[in-house]
Amino acid sequence: xxxxxxxxxxxxxxxTNKRFVGGMLFILSLxxxxxxxxxxxxxxxxxxxxxxxxxxxxxxxxxxxxxxPPSPKxxxxxxxxxxxxxxxxxxxxxxxxxVGIIGGGLATVVGLSIGFISGYSGGMxxxxxxxxxxxxxxxxxxxxxxxxAAYLPYRGVLIESLIIGLTGWPWTAxxxxxxxxxxxxxxxxxxxxxxxVRPLKIVFGEIAPNMLxxxxxxxxxxxxxxxxxxVGLDFIGLGPTxxxxxxxxxxxxxxxxxxxxxxxxxxxxxxxxxxxxxxALYTVNTGLDEAFNPRLREM
Amino acid sequence: MTAVDILKAESxxxxxxxxxxxxxxxDGVTFEVRKGEVLxxxxxxxxxxxxxxxxxxxxxxxxxxxxxxVFLKGKEITSLPKHDLRKIRYEEISIIPQYSMDSLSPTxxxxxxxxxxxxxxGKDFDPDLVRERLSMVNxxxxxxxxxxxxxxxxxxxxxxxxxxTLLNPDILIADEITxxxxxxxxxxxxxxxxxxxxxxxxxxIVFITHDLSILxxxxxxxxxxxxxxxxEIGPMEEVIEKPVHPYTKALIYSLPKMNVRFKExxxxxxxxxxxxxxxxxxxxxxxxxxxxxxKRCEEEEPPxxxxxxxxxVYCWEVKV
Amino acid sequence: MGRYLxxxxxxxxxxxxxxVTLDWAIPRFMPxxxxxxxxxxxxxxxxxRKVLTSYFTQSFGLDKPVWVQYxxxxxxxxxxxxxxxxxLYPKPVIDIIKESLPFDIxxxxxxxxxSWIMGNWIGAIxxxxxxxxxxxxxxxxxxxxxxxxxxxxxxxxGLGVVIPIFPISGGYSYSMTPExxxxxxxxxxxxxxxxxxxxxxxxxxxxxxGMRNMIIYEIEANYSRYxxxxxxxxxxxxxxAFRNAVLPQVTGLALQxxxxxxxxxxxxxxxxxxxxxxxxxxxxxxxxxFLIQGCFLFIVLSVLAANFLVDIIYVLIDPRVRYSYTEGV
Numbered sequence: 001x002x003x004x005x006x007x008x009x010x011x012x013x014x015x016t017n018k019r020f021v022g023g024m025l026f027i028l029s030l031x032x033x034x035x036x037x038x039x040x041x042x043x044x045x046x047x048x049x050x051x052x053x054x055x056x057x058x059x060x061x062x063x064x065x066x067x068x069p070p071s072p073k074x075x076x077x078x079x080x081x082x083x084x085x086x087x088x089x090x091x092x093x094x095x096x097x098x099v100g101i102i103g104g105g106l107a108t109v110v111g112l113s114i115g116f117i118s119g120y121s122g123g124m125x126x127x128x129x130x131x132x133x134x135x136x137x138x139x140x141x142x143x144x145x146x147x148x149a150a151y152l153p154y155r156g157v158l159i160e161s162l163i164i165g166l167t168g169w170p171w172t173a174x175x176x177x178x179x180x181x182x183x184x185x186x187x188x189x190x191x192x193x194x195x196x197v198r199p200l201k202i203v204f205g206e207i208a209p210n211m212l213x214x215x216x217x218x219x220x221x222x223x224x225x226x227x228x229x230x231v232g233l234d235f236i237g238l239g240p241t242x243x244x245x246x247x248x249x250x251x252x253x254x255x256x257x258x259x260x261x262x263x264x265x266x267x268x269x270x271x272x273x274x275x276x277x278x279x280a281l282y283t284v285n286t287g288l289d290e291a292f293n294p295r296l297r298e299m
Numbered sequence: 300m301t302a303v304d305i306l307k308a309e310s311x312x313x314x315x316x317x318x319x320x321x322x323x324x325x326d327g328v329t330f331e332v333r334k335g336e337v338l339x340x341x342x343x344x345x346x347x348x349x350x351x352x353x354x355x356x357x358x359x360x361x362x363x364x365x366x367x368x369v370f371l372k373g374k375e376i377t378s379l380p381k382h383d384l385r386k387i388r389y390e391e392i393s394i395i396p397q398y399s400m401d402s403l404s405p406t407x408x409x410x411x412x413x414x415x416x417x418x419x420x421g422k423d424f425d426p427d428l429v430r431e432r433l434s435m436v437n438x439x440x441x442x443x444x445x446x447x448x449x450x451x452x453x454x455x456x457x458x459x460x461x462x463x464t465l466l467n468p469d470i471l472i473a474d475e476i477t478x479x480x481x482x483x484x485x486x487x488x489x490x491x492x493x494x495x496x497x498x499x500x501x502x503x504i505v506f507i508t509h510d511l512s513i514l515x516x517x518x519x520x521x522x523x524x525x526x527x528x529x530x531e532i533g534p535m536e537e538v539i540e541k542p543v544h545p546y547t548k549a550l551i552y553s554l555p556k557m558n559v560r561f562k563e564x565x566x567x568x569x570x571x572x573x574x575x576x577x578x579x580x581x582x583x584x585x586x587x588x589x590x591x592x593x594k595r596c597e598e599e600e601p602p603x604x605x606x607x608x609x610x611x612v613y614c615w616e617v618k619v
Numbered sequence: 620m621g622r623y624l625x626x627x628x629x630x631x632x633x634x635x636x637x638x639v640t641l642d643w644a645i646p647r648f649m650p651x652x653x654x655x656x657x658x659x660x661x662x663x664x665x666x667x668r669k670v671l672t673s674y675f676t677q678s679f680g681l682d683k684p685v686w687v688q689y690x691x692x693x694x695x696x697x698x699x700x701x702x703x704x705x706x707l708y709p710k711p712v713i714d715i716i717k718e719s720l721p722f723d724i725x726x727x728x729x730x731x732x733x734s735w736i737m738g739n740w741i742g743a744i745x746x747x748x749x750x751x752x753x754x755x756x757x758x759x760x761x762x763x764x765x766x767x768x769x770x771x772x773x774x775x776x777g778l779g780v781v782i783p784i785f786p787i788s789g790g791y792s793y794s795m796t797p798e799x800x801x802x803x804x805x806x807x808x809x810x811x812x813x814x815x816x817x818x819x820x821x822x823x824x825x826x827x828x829g830m831r832n833m834i835i836y837e838i839e840a841n842y843s844r845y846x847x848x849x850x851x852x853x854x855x856x857x858x859x860a861f862r863n864a865v866l867p868q869v870t871g872l873a874l875q876x877x878x879x880x881x882x883x884x885x886x887x888x889x890x891x892x893x894x895x896x897x898x899x900x901x902x903x904x905x906x907x908x909f910l911i912q913g914c915f916l917f918i919v920l921s922v923l924a925a926n927f928l929v930d931i932i933y934v935l936i937d938p939r940v941r942y943s944y945t946e947g948v
Contacts, residue, residue: 131633135637138634138873139638139922140878140922146911146915147642151649232881235885236888238903259787267772271766275761279761279764282760357844385851389849398844403842404842404862405842406939416855419855
């Protein structure tokens with residue numbers, strides 16, 4: 001009964017938390033936008049044929065009049081090449097969300113595994129993994145990303161997500177390790193151990209469920225972190241070699257003097273949508289924190 | 300109320316706000332703390348003893364005052380504004396908390412912690428007084444220049460005891476301070492508390508514990524709480540030797556060894572669980588676990604019965 | 620204390636070793652070996668002999684055993700030889716980086732330190748002030764959610780184009796050459812302001828939010844409750860909470876350095892500010908791999924050095940570390 005009440009409480013607090021619900025709704029509507037956006041825009045796309053009959057969006061296809069401010073036809077105007085900014089924004093958002101899910105998911109999984117193993121096994125395994133983690137923590141990840149990406153002749157969204165995911169895990173590993181350590185010393189784990197339950201069963205049966213809320217929050221932060229990292233990489237000019245992304249849009253905008261030309265419709269929307277997305281993620285996280293942490297609840 | 304009462308609570312109710320309604324942690328208790336006595340408060344965990352003292356010292360959300368009055372040296376304190384409460388705390392009522400092992404900020408030297416707290420009450424750091432008090436608890440002067448991390452847990456607790464009593468409060472609350480200690484340290488801590496009494500550092504002590512055998516060593520009177528209500532209150536010796544309320548009896552019989560007298564009895568716990576305080580049972584709260592319970596116990600609140608000099612129980616089934 | 624620092628030192632030395640190895644290995648083993656193509660391109664250029672006989676060039680693409688190439692790379696590194704830039708041929712990469720260094724320091728150091736101090740201060744105030752907490756903190760959340768370079772773009776557009784007060788490109792006017800004079804200094808400051816402001820504002824949010832959350836956490840701690848039980852004022856409790864909350868913020872500074880530097884790189888790119896970020900952008904645009912590698916090494920080394928500095932500061936201010944590593948617990 002008490003366990004049930006506790007679970008019920010958390011879900012109740014989560015679903016009544018304004019931050020959580022508001023942030024979630026906003027994120028969902030962005031996902032929806034990225035899915036149905038091209039259909040909304042009703043603009044002919046510039047496609048080119050890749051080998052084997054696949055087609056890809058051609059970012060250099062000229063579609064409309066260049067330099068035109070927002071109009072009923074081009075909702076967010078066109079850039080210097082005459083491409084529709086809204087359409088690019090939608091495709092860019094897609095690639096950002098994809099990087100967030102793959103990169104963030106990967107970083108979460110790697111961070112959780114390393115943190116779990118390190119915290120649970122202790123000893124030499126712990127020492128070695130933590131040394132690795134500490135090294136990854138002090139090395140500026142962006143610099144590593146830059147040097148790897150710079151030498152990749154072909155870069156796609158998937159590879160970008162992979163390298164971001166594989167470099168973004170250290171803080172998670174460290175946090176999960178200490179969380180595991182504190183859970184390990186709790187009563188119920190001792191009990192399980194005394195009654196000779198197998199270690200893996202303790203990890204997945206006792207420790208993991210208690211960390212579920214925590215894992216969810218970690219994923220949200222990693223999701224946002226991966227998006228920001230990708231946007232930065234794209235802006236530097238090391239993003240996907242084909243297709244577009246929010247970072248590439250901004251890189252193009254700066255390279256083609258959108259600032260000096262005052263093309264605000266080209267420079268504001270991509271960054272604004274990232275900022276809004278990341279801020280929404282933070283908001284969801286704060287909401288979850290309030291729901292999971294009784295001390296922060298307002299009554 | 301007589302002049303010797305330092306603290307008096309009248310039908311005090313302290314509830315917790317929760318999603319599902321109010322948890323009635325303290326539900327109408329009346330008692331007093333007299334000058335020069337050590338009042339012990341005993342009961343299982345969850346009986347409301349910590350709620351009671353935390354309310355007296357520092358009510359914090361989601362805990363709230365749901366009724367009744369508390370008089371400290373004749374002043375009603377539940378309705379006092381924040382500023383006045385701040386002054387009362389420490390100068391008139393003080394606490395050695397349950398968490399006294401980590402009650403001191405880790406990044407400040409003990410001397411500075413003391414100095415800062417003194418200044419909050421418009422006093423200066425008095426080196427002679429501090430020296431005297433430190434020696435009372437067997438702490439070297441050098442701790443003043445240390446950070447709390449440099450002290451062991453026991454030393455930290457003793458430092459906390461010194462700090463809590465520096466302003467000679469009228470009433471000192473000791474909240475489960477012996478729970479985490481081994482037997483010899485327990486004895487030592489109790490001797491130090493009694494030393495504070497003897498030297499008139501504090502005039503009264505409220506000692507909270509779930510361990511009656513410790514209470515026996517220090518308390519003048521004992522108050523037994525069950526599910527947010529008083530079940531029995533009376534002189535320590537008498538309550539231990541002649542417990543009247545069925546719950547007190549069960550509590551005493553469940554002790555491993557209290558007195559030779561009980562040696563032949565089998566060690567037994569109390570069957571059943573304390574009730575949920577969200578919807579406490581009607582009538583006597585102990586009725587579902589009580590061997591003597593009758594229909595009346597389930598329906599009506601038990602009356603206060605005087606069973607001896609200064610010895611009271613709340614029970615239907617007690618005959619005087 | 621010594622043990623703490625030596626343990627940290629070990630991490631730094633290992634990191635340094637790994638970074639240098641990566642710097643050598645990644646270009647060497649990438650498909651197509653772009654560096655050896657680059658090296659062979661040098662042979663057609665004037666002064667080719669000098670370039671080709673340097674250790675650095677030899678560590679890529681020549682027909683020596685791989686481990687000799689690797690050793691050559693280390694030798695080159697300790698001789699300060701990071702190769703020759705293609706983009707600014709025949710200038711050595713190390714000289715190019717040296718020239719941009721003052722601009723980086725002048726931009727990053729004040730931005731980091733001032734935003735850290737201001738952010739902590741704002742966060743501490745907001746933690747105890749309901750109105751500020753409801754108004755300022757959301758704004759700061761938005762600041763910290765912004766990509767560094769986007770805010771740089773917005774501020775450049777706003778204060779450089781819409782209201783044209785500040786220049787939005789370069790570290791100083793094109794008509795000037797760097798020298799120690801008042802006119803140059805003022806011109807430098809004039810160009811410095813917008814990049815500084817944009818870095819400062821984005822970082823500010825993160826520090827303030829971190830501090831606010833830490834303080835709220837510390838106010839819930841047992842020692843705060845004890846002080847309150849003894850009648851301490853909110854001010855004293857906040858002061859104690861602040862003292863304890865600042866420590867994780869110092870650690871946070873070390874952990875954030877990488878992100879900050881990355882943000883600074885992109886900010887410099889927006890403003891064409893002649894620091895490492897701008898160099899890196901040129902390197903990428905011109906496929907000047909030696910320059911990219913040099914920038915990478917330089918960034919890693921400076922972040923490591925800064926981390927070490929923060930560690931030393933931390934040891935000095937946290938009695939827990941000082942105590943647990945001197946007397947051994």
